[in-house]
Amino acid sequence: MTESSPGRAANVSEYDASHIQVLEGLDAIRRRPGMYIGSTGERGLHHVVYEVVSYAVDEHLAGHVDAIDVTITADGGIRVMDDGRGLPVEAQEPAGKSALERELTQLSFGPQSHAGYQVSGGLNGLGLAVVNALSTRLTVEVHRDGRRWTQAYEKGVPVTALTRHEETSEHGTAIAFMPDAGIFETTQYSFATLSERLEELAFLNSGLAVSLTDERPERPVRYHHEDGLRAYVARLNSYPASLVHSPAIAFEAEDEKRTILVQVAMQWNAWSPGEVLSFANNIRTREGGAHERGFRSALTDVVNDYARRHTQMCADGQGLTAEAVQQGLSAVISVKLAHPVFEGSTRTRLSNPEADTYVQEVIRRHLSDWLNRNPNEAAAIVRHIVNACAGQGKW
Incomplete structure (x- = not known):
């Protein structure tokens, strides 16, 4: 240890508890x-x-x-x-x-x-x-x-x-x-x-x-807006002539035990690359997170399952890619939950794993049911996605 100069020792001794400021x-x-x-x-x-x-x-x-x-x-x-x-x-x-x-x-x-x-x-x-x-x-x-x-x-x-x-x-x-x-x-x-x-x-x-x-x-x-998210998607899809199907698909589900409400609206169009907006407790999650991840994962699985059952697949037989499935898709996912966990002070990504799990459950159940009940619209959606797949060089 080197010997401190008198001046330096004085500076050190002046730093005490009175210099620590706690803001309340x-x-x-x-x-x-x-x-x-x-x-x-x-x-x-x-x-x-x-x-x-x-x-x-x-x-x-x-x-x-x-x-x-x-x-x-x-x-x-x-x-x-x-x-x-x-x-x-x-x-x-x-x-x-x-x-x-x-x-x-x-x-x-x-x-x-x-x-x-x-x-x-x-x-x-x-x-x-x-x-x-x-x-x-x-x-x-x-x-x-x-x-x-x-x-x-x-x-x-x-x-x-x-x-x-x-x-x-x-x-x-x-x-x-x-x-x-x-x-x-x-x-x-x-x-x-x-x-x-x-x-x-x-x-x-x-x-x-x-x-x-x-x-x-x-x-x-x-x-x-009594139509809520369906009206939101209509705003996003502002060119009716380019719609792949109409009206927009919309549904909601609530798990009271887990205290989580999921609301989804979605519609494909032929003019845009697509846009997926997600929210948690009315806060825009610009970096997505668990709820958006669950939506994208289940969406790809459900559409592929429907397409396989109706023999509408990409030529390579590998299934419809997530990119193709989301081509031209305008969607809004909103979750409301009791204890949201956000990453970062700007609240741009939701971390709750239960949001991922429950959103997947909701999409698999309700979207599958909608496709089965609306075969004409479902066929138009799959044709649109297959064309998008062809645009990726898979046809």
Whole structure:
């Protein structure tokens, strides 16, 4: 060991416990926003809107919300309203804070115990607190228990008490916030970006009405898709004349024991290379994962089994390749499960093995049944795939 210089020894001795900074609560969010919303650019700016909307969608999945209204306000802020139960306002021991304030200021790292959600999207217990922390101001208005309630915050800190107002027969929650220009690189919301995601949520949650209004100038849109994923696939396949079959194939199945719901819609066309979109708890899984892997595997097996039984195969006798089977296929796979496991902070790949297993079960059962019950459409699909196989030099 070499002898340290006096100066170096002094520097070492100055490094003690007082130099270790532990960030807690909302201060941690404001200091490291990228850890919670991915970025402080446009993507993160829009993500905070989706977090508030995710709370309302969770209420819908629990059976309490029929409509969600999102507004880009004239001053550049956001207001999200729903017709659900309303955030709870009762005081909670031992802190004595209202449940509403706890939800808006504390990080719980899990679904809120009062909500009773089996399925939850967003940051799963963090979302509203993150939005509050990253806003210069946030106001919440709740219609619940026969009264209207309000509270205001600045940078995540309450500046008014939770206040009870007049009686009302309405129910629901309205949250309005202004993103903090000191944190975000831009605070200009894109109508097109929000519109695309909100319509996506309407597709993924059939029967849910979602509206978006821009007061900067005013231009309202409203999305309400009773056909759900079938309507989503129709949007993807925008050239009816090129469809291999119609209508789209759509089905859903639920395993209550494993607490997983699978919804699938799919349709082949002759004009595109195909596109498969997958979602878990309404979150787009851009890198796929277990549910998408199960879909692709079972799809290839089912189509090959049907083709063999009807002697429609590629010339080499090796069966229809996965690439040929998916040529021109537009499909949407959505799973909703109690405990999703995502790889990476950006939540782009689902890891749950039960999603792979159950999606395969659902595809093998329901797609096989559909092909057998629709022989004309099934024959057209297999002919299309065989032609794609020929294009790969296998015919």
